[in-house]
Amino acid sequence: MRKNLRTWLWLAGVNLFISAFTFGGGYVVVPMVRRYFVERRQLFKEEELMGMAAVAQSTPGAIAINLSALAGYRVAGTPGAVISCLSALLPPLVVLGLVSMFYAAFVSNHVIAALLKGMQAGVAALIVDLVIDMCALIVNRRSRFMTALIPAAFIANFVLNINVALILGASCLLCLLMVFIQTRKAP
């Protein structure tokens, strides 16, 4: 019980903290979870984080919240998921509540605009850093098919503007087909 309580408190704290600093979209949560859950505490492996990120992205809703719920679930079951999710929602709620009271001043403030513009470049670096390591994990497995899927999904999304759900669904189907062909070929 005591150990549970400590885990729950840690989950609540780390999610409050991560959520309060995720400027620039949900993807920043992935490097944050990597730092605190994978590198600091070694609660699960990087490979698992990639699986969670994939699941969080393949289901509806905000990727950041889905990922916090999954990481919480992995560490402490359903209570962990509930605690993580609620603590991740709290900071935006409080900040927006405050901002909405004097939002005209907030929107037109030059210092805040400069702060955010600077953060944008930093956040870009965080995501590029993550992408390098994650893609290396996939490429190192030396499956030509899985490696080729990365640029294929990128082009489908970025260049061709194809719906995300469609891309993920098509990848799943392709993988099923691959296994089907391989098992039929095997004696």
Add this chain to the structure above:
Amino acid sequence: MNAALTLFLAFTKIGLLSIGGGYAIIPLIHERVVEQAAWVSEQVFADIITISQMTPGPLAVNTSTFVGLWIGGVPGALAATLGAVLGGVILSLLLYRFFEKYRFSAYVNSMLEGLKSASQGLIVSAAVTILLLAFYGSGSPGLHNLLSGLNWAALLIFSASMLALRKWRLNPLLIILLSGLAGVVVYT
């Protein structure tokens, strides 16, 4: 209470329809709260998006929270936020448990591997979008302004952050704070 329930149901539906997070959800919210229900005006909605981008937390969550707050006060904000995330979180947990349960099946396993690769591709796409936004602002660059349109300060902050991350494994939080400070120094 009734308003909160209406908001909860409206945002549950919006949340369930938005795969891919972030910007995918905005048109859905717009359609429901501006065009269908006229709960907020175009102008207010534009302000809501701006502020949601400027405050911490995922864009989809912030927008839902703010719209809820605008229409129904604090109970409205709670209802809209919970509605927007609840369906996705439950489906995520179910899908995760499905992959855990059948992890020894070659079919299920290869599906997860495929999703991992495809989702990496999508994250690369998000990274490129953010990079372009940071380096060139909202207008997309062409060959003629590849250099002249480039924001050199942003490139510098980006390169310094990359170095700090790859070489010294600096804390991501510190990166965000320091690059924000650098922005204040450079842009004001």
